[in-house]
């Protein structure tokens with residue numbers, strides 16, 4: 344797991360409810376076990392914003408759960424960095440409709456993506 348020190352700092356704060364999960368049980372793991380959409384549904388976060396960063400399949404299946412949890416599209420923020428190749432607006436690999444992920448993003452709200460073709 345990356346950023347263990349930072350996660351420990353977040354966990355120690357009273358204004359952050361840190362929940363970690365892994366896909367399969369591992370000896371010594373003290374967090375939750377389960378995929379992100381399942382854990383998100385169980386936890387039903389009551390925050391102002393939801394921020395998603397990870398593989399496209401995780402984002403795809405977590406988005407409807409967040410909507411179910413009551414997040415409006417303008418309060419769901421996600422990163423599409425996985426679509427980038429050159430990162431400087433030259434290759435056209437990152438296009439979603441008229442947007443270049445590398446130049447116009449890579450962070451978008453669900454509200455912004457709902458206005459683009461479902462190519463992400």
Ligand code: FES
Pocket residue numbers: 426427428429430431432433434435436437438443444445446
């Ligand atoms: S990553 Fe090449 S144009 Fe955006």
